[in-house]
Amino acid sequence: MILPQFTYHKAQSVAGAIALHKRYKGKARYLAGGTDLIPLLKLRLSEPAALIDLKGIEELTNVTRRKGFLIIGANVTLFALRNNPIVKEYFPALCESLDATACETLQMRGTIGGNILQDTRCIQYNKSLEWRTARGLCFKMGGKACNVVPNAKACFSNYCSDNAPALITLSAKVKLAGLKGERTVALEKIFSGNGRTPFTIEPGEILAAIIIPLKKTKGVYEKLRVRDSMDYPLVDAAVSVTGNMARVCIGGIGPVPHLYLLKNMNENTVNDAAERAYADAKPVLNTTLSAAYRKKMANTLLKRAIRRVLKEGGR
């Protein structure tokens, strides 16, 4: 498939990339691994005037320990992170989610920053230009309707990152660098709730690093998919436990992952969280599986994940 025309720049520093982005007045996009972006360009779902490659920026490729935190540069590949000894030892939920992301070859190219900022997906949206526009433009294409739910008021596209739910259970924060300087926000706060523009990131802002408190956790990641080798999650559940407290995150349904805190893990609190996950999950028929099944699986995966973490204690 042929790419649309654009110019290509390789940035040497974060500041340089931001300045370059400004010059294109919102018509440039940042490129990391490209495993999400290039297919979007090929399908003409995005037609930037320029791509600004961030892979040459040295500071984005390091993993460092500092003052009780693990700081992961956004350009660290999923494969490198999966094999990182600290991640293996401290963050089993993240280790499992990295393992479940796409396939090994794509893990070697895809970056953790790109994985977090991947666009939301919908069975009616991620299609060729001719296919998807035959039914009229949907919200995500800039239209005024949803091609899945008649008379819908918003876009129901799904956020399909495997690793963001796991990172949210680990209380991860993201460092964003932009024209107005740097800011650090909790990962769960970067979601807008609107499938059309899923993130609250300002134009030109770069996700520079992911910051995780360096505390040993137990954890697991559970994922529903049709094909085990490389599919996106159709629902997923991550759990990280410290002491008797658990943080559970359900993703893959709608544009926002949902976080649940269990102060005390016992049968009642687990069932209660599973009920809440079931109530919060509002899937529509925009994947290959039925909405009713995915809704049930939000409840099931949450319980399954907690059962496994209690039994195995994570990895």
Add this chain to the structure above:
Amino acid sequence: MKTMKVTIEVNNEKSVLQVRPYETLLETLRERLALTGAKESCGMGACGACTVLVNGIPLRSCLVLTAEVDGAEITTIEGLKKDETLHPLQEAFMEKGAVQCGFCTSGMIMTAKALLDRNKRPTKKEIIRTISSNICRCTGYKKIIEAVEEAGKK
């Protein structure tokens, strides 16, 4: 649109090329360098038929811009044989009958080569895990796995 000067070393041969900034590595290999071993199948990074090694790492060349790999060493299926001797993986694929229609074969072999380069004797489980990056629509996976196991022993 202005073209860009890119220097790449493909199969130990240096090439200086003027490429379009929106040109994929797969297009460059197939259309400029006539290396048609890497195939375009899905064009979306899902199937792995276009896998080549870039600085030893298996990448889907349909998702990589040629401009991104300026200065890199690239190995394609055409570069595996040494003089007139085939790579053990190529031999094993023939011996085990791991080639059916052949469209996935070069991608399978390049993915497997990257595995054998970092792990000389992978277990069957490791082979399956790595090979699951690539799709064979003839579904001849069993013989492909056997061939990689065989090549690992050589």
